[in-house]
Amino acid sequence: MKFIKTLIILFVLPSIFATCKKEDSPATNSLYFKCKLNGQDYVPSNCANCLKAQILNDTIFLFNANVGFESLGIGLHDSSKVKVKSYILDGTINGSADYDNNPQVNDIYKTDLIHKGQLNITVIDKTKKIIEATFSFNAFNPIQNATVNITEGSFRLKYSDY
Numbered sequence: 001m002k003f004i005k006t007l008i009i010l011f012v013l014p015s016i017f018a019t020c021k022k023e024d025s026p027a028t029n030s031l032y033f034k035c036k037l038n039g040q041d042y043v044p045s046n047c048a049n050c051l052k053a054q055i056l057n058d059t060i061f062l063f064n065a066n067v068g069f070e071s072l073g074i075g076l077h078d079s080s081k082v083k084v085k086s087y088i089l090d091g092t093i094n095g096s097a098d099y100d101n102n103p104q105v106n107d108i109y110k111t112d113l114i115h116k117g118q119l120n121i122t123v124i125d126k127t128k129k130i131i132e133a134t135f136s137f138n139a140f141n142p143i144q145n146a147t148v149n150i151t152e153g154s155f156r157l158k159y160s161d162y
Contacts, residue, residue, distance in 0.1 A: 034152065034153070035151065044066055044067055051157065059081060061075065084121050089135075097117050099150065110141075120135065122134065134153060136149075137149075
């Protein structure tokens with residue numbers, strides 16, 4: 001009897017648990033972008049330059065997502081090399097983010113030393129040219145005295161290096 005119990009524990013139970021399906025596991029090779037702008041989904045338009053990531057000279061990271069005339073952007077400079085780590089988005093050359101509501105100059109919201117954010121680069125695959133990150137930020141428009149909140153941001157995108 002002890003032998004049968006051991007067999008059940010060693011062979012039957014692991015096979016039962018192995019058939020359990022993990023919920024909401026994204027495909028590991030899929031490309032995506034998502035974030036919320038003031039609590040609403042921000043979905044980039046479907047055009048060639050509406051969603052773009054670049055790593056230039058290994059030291060500059062640029063990202064933008066456009067919805068028509070609206071644009072969301074992140075830029076940073078890391079003199080040692082853009083790498084997997086967390087970057088503060090505080091409006092400096094080392095890290096900044098902005099949201100532009102339309103082509104007029106007075107509708108630009110930017111991070112600064114008070115209104116900050118964070119970009120957490122989690123993967124840089126130089127062979128496949130894939131970058132993964134999470135981000136969030138608050139950006140301020142001094143002309144309108146208003147703030148926008150970008151939350152729950154994440155992406156897995158191909159990047160260019162030119």
